[in-house]
Ligand SMILES: NC(=O)C1=CN([C@@H]2O[C@H](COP(=O)(O)OP(=O)(O)OC[C@H]3O[C@@H](n4cnc5c(N)ncnc54)[C@H](O)[C@@H]3O)[C@@H](O)[C@H]2O)C=CC1
């Protein structure tokens with residue numbers, strides 16, 4: 001099939017590369033010239049495990065192209081996928097500017113019958129608006145079907161998820177459009193859920209909202225565990241073995257970040273509000289998450305009294321491991337709070353430093369060497385559970401820091417392990433390990 005993709009970010013690029021890998025002829029179109037120049041050289045503008053190899057392979061085999069020219073991308077396509085960003089407006093609703101621009105450009109350049117598929121996460125009713133917009137502008141002799149095909153990949157495992165997803169959701173107005181999408185995805189052997197367009201749009205928001213709810217729920221339980229002397233790791237395991245609950249997404253920590261959970265939960269609250277339904281549960285999920293992102297610095301203030309003049313090592317900048325994405329990352333909240341408290345910050349991340357620097361500028365120092373961050377630091381904050389952070393021998397903290405105090409937002413170490421080192425260790429939902437010397441020194 002000849003496929004065009006509008007938007008070459010995490011979703012558009014990964015989808016384009018994977019569809020070319022299963023034999024389709026794919027042209028990716030983006031309005032960002034610099035991004036396309038890089039891609040034309042076979043260099044991915046984002047970090048995603050396994051992406052570069054597949055990108056180069058399929059470009060070399062002549063199945064994958066990049067262009068900023070909409071005519072080249074859309075005029076001859078059998079299917080066009082919209083995968084542009086849907087960031088949040090100030091009131092939390094989804095900003096559909098890019099989707100509308102993409103739809104308009106598509107309508108102006110199509111020359112043959114085509115199925116337009118929305119992969120971007122959009123509020124219920126958006127695909128109907130896209131259809132109306134395209135119908136208004138397109139040439140009269142061209143027939144257009146519109147379908148919703150929301151995306152469920154996770155950053156950091158996007159290629160794996162595309163080939164091994166739990167389900168593919170296809171929302172259409174008629175069987176014809178559904179059949180075209182079924183044919184496209186059949187080689188992947190992933191279960192397909194066929195439904196109407198509005199239900200498909202809702203499935204995406206409800207999925208992200210449910211996962212975010214699981215995280216805020218376990219974080220609330222963790223906060224109670226701290227007060228009653230229970231251990232959240234054991235509690236999460238104990239409840240997660242019940243198959244009705246499941247073990248996944250019960251990792252307590254410093255809240256969810258990323259380009260989707262924060263914006264999609266807010267967009268769903270707005271969507272509900274538009275139909276006079278106050279989504280109180282989801283409002284609480286968002287509130288808990290905001291609290292959780294600021295928890296580590298609160299713990300540090302409680303421990304030290306004042307953070308003024310202290311040197312902080314911030315370990316991990318990306319919102320989760322294996323990605324360079326720092327959008328809505330807890331690390332940004334921690335860095336800003338530490339600066340406000342008068343501490344100095346040196347942040348370590350294996351790959352997200354350039355993206356973080358764009359947002360935080362020179363307010364903090366950066367390093368790609370974990371040891372450099374820890375040297376002479378008074379306190380270490382673990383914000384992302386990268387492998388190199390999780391597996392860092394505890395002895396390193398003792399060797400490099402002034403008097404090791406760790407605030408672990410991802411529960412990377414077991415309490416048993418930490419107990420054999422002279423380290424003060426304060427994590428999430430577990431007992432604190434306090435060294436008497438660090439208390440004396442800091443009081
Ligand atoms: N990042 C993720 O893991 C996931 C994202 N989604 C959803 O997919 C959508 C895209 O997200 P990302 O890939 O993260 O976005 P992104 O921000 O990484 O990339 C969006 C791309 O669209 C381009 N663009 C903007 N307007 C355009 C236009 N008119 N024509 C062509 N290109 C245009 C931008 O230049 C940019 O390269 C969003 O709705 C998001 O909620 C869904 C599942 C997973």
Ligand SMILES: O=C(O)[C@H]1O[C@H](OP(=O)(O)OP(=O)(O)OC[C@H]2O[C@@H](n3ccc(=O)[nH]c3=O)[C@H](O)[C@@H]2O)[C@H](O)[C@@H](O)[C@@H]1O
Nearest residue numbers: 151152153154155249250251253255256257258260319320
């Ligand atoms: O719509 C989207 O963009 C995507 O959002 C999430 O994917 P992603 O944001 O890439 O990453 P997740 O692995 O879901 O993690 C999100 C955040 O939750 C946090 N998290 C996750 C799991 C957990 O148990 N605890 C926890 O705090 C992570 O640290 C991270 O900050 C969903 O998992 C994807 O299915 C969805 O397609």
